[in-house]
Amino acid sequence: MKVPREDLLHVSLPDAENLLHLVHRKYFQHVYSMPKDGSPAEVLTKQVKRLARICNMDLIGVTSSRPFDEDIQRVDEIIEDLTKMGRDNEARRLGFRKRALVPTSIWDEAKSIIVAAQPYAPPVKCSFDKKEYGRMAAVYVRDYYALIDSKIDMLGRFIETMGYRVLRGYARDGEGFSELTPMDHRRGCLMVRPVARRAGLGVIGKNTMLITKPYGSWVVLSFLMTDAPLIPDEPLKGWDPCRECDVCLKACPGNALFEGRKLIYEDCLNVTPSVEDHERLAKVGPYLWGCDVCQEVCPANRRTEHDSRESAPQAEEFLIPLRPLMEMGIMNPKVAVVLGNTENEEFVEPLTRLGLKHENPTVRRYARWALGRIRGRAGK
Template sequence: MNSDATRALALELGFSAARICRADEAWQAGDRLAEFVADGHHGSMGWMAETLARRQHPTAMWPDAKSAVVVGLNYGPEQDPLPLLERRSEGVVSVYAQNADYHDLLKKRLKHLARAFAEKTGKQVRVFVDTAPLMEKPLAEKAGLGWQGKHTNLVSKAYGSWLFLGVMLTEAELEPDQPEPDHCGSCTACLDICPTKAFPTPYRLDARRCISYLTIEHKGVIPAEFRAPMGNRIYGCDDCLAVCPWNKFAQTSAETAFHPRPELKGPLLAELASLDDAGFRQVFTASPVKRIGRDRFVRNVMIAIGNSGDPDLVPTAEAALDDDAAPVRAMAVWALAQLAPERATAVAADRMANEADLDVLAEWRALNPRR
């Protein structure tokens, strides 16, 4: 099974794009990753440091790997997601998480590809979809699916910034494709739009400032400087992806599994704030959102409520002051202070007297530093 047949089979299985590169050649991606970790830009994602040695090169994880078949699956949205940010009483879930978990769909198809390839060639294969210490984006660039833009995500001439990636490593030596050169030019749209200025320089991300990291990976209270810039983003952030000029060539995904479920396309903040654990699991069944858990999610919703400017949400914020989860209570304090500062000040003394969590107490004290 040669390179042409492998690419053709991948497309038959429903992938939008498939390209091939050597997996055993030297590359600079590993050095860039080491700098990223050394600078602390990975934040609390300790697993990146723990798996750094294996993550720096494909052969560090599997010494027999010779070739990488890199596949892409288009998840382009039907409409630009940026206007949703103006609907402040609604929550914005990142495009990729508005329906089914892409890991499941990509891995199922990759396994079909790997099984057929192994049967035809007799060569060993392994498949990866964003859950193992493998750098898919540098491999995708090397294989020619696109290039890593200044926002560090892959950009494709055909699909813009909307490609899910998967990789099949194999010990077979396949004819590689040519890498895709960088076409960003002088454009800085993705850097300029970032609400939290998470890019210290082009092509470098400080995850600690990224709203996707803050809403998904970060545990506990969201640092004060990032709350207002978060707006109504309650899971992830699409700004740097959505603004990319190459999206003008993108197409709406043909995968119905990626089309937004009605309840996740502009869900009302008041309804989301009322979710208990069982309700959260029901709403986000088979969704990537489910992985962060109810407490972290409602914490994000509280920040969105604080940014809503909607006085009708004051009772929702005040009700969350009694939530069992301390991060939710802490962000509810902040939300109430944004929407109804006089009310927040009026209840502060009684609330502080009955609060044991230090983070929550710190939020109350921020309303009246003398206490």
């Protein structure tokens, strides 16, 4: 018996917690009673995957805790590229993050990593008044992260009932990283896309996103580490949806993507550009949260299995009315940039009132840029 997919895909966080307890009561016993054929590692791996299927976890994989050497090499290449560009501070920060590709440096007793992918609805194409609305990336329209986290947590609870320990990861990665649970956050973080790649969920595309066969890159990821010995899955072999395609590299508004499936994260428009970089600030356009450009242009994302259902997000859910933000007194660098890109003179007053008088000097600088853009003299 499965929980209806529609219920799983669109539940809120409290509902997801209720679902967790429901599954715990009704289905753990079913998994416990599975045939115990094979080694302890084989049996536990089958039990975990069976429990995942019960809860409609379409994409789940297991990998070991050994270092991600292929990805470490790619990070080293990006560090070298940044150094050649004279961006030493960014190179140094990225160097610190290499630890996130060595799981045992985070938890030295980790033996296995379980990673799962949750599909989410792609953006709906729509026309809208760019003088009145901002936009958000599709991943932020619904709290898909709460759902995938509740599912991965449920697997963790099951593993704990078998006498093993678990270290859970948050799915909210922001830049391809997943933080550990609050009590363990000081230990570091783990790059989750390489984990998913090695666990066989998909491949890393030229846009550096994980591309899966059924859903393209329209997925969110979550993981857990455990000291339980599990049977690792094999990476996908012989499948590369990117091949000679480089459309995402050309389309990236921040010019953040490079050959070799490399991303300079600070150049991605998911990060607010420097206030001195007027050209890139203009390219942010209406995006208040995130950027979907490299995914929207990806041919692999046009052949996915996402179906249309009444409960899928509607076009207006991807839009953010800007006037209510001003009425609520909300102002930060990204809001200021989007207001400037509307070139709507009606936002001069709130930018002056909320932006130029903001206690944070960084916000004031972005507000000055936005006012200059509206008045046709950006940055002055």
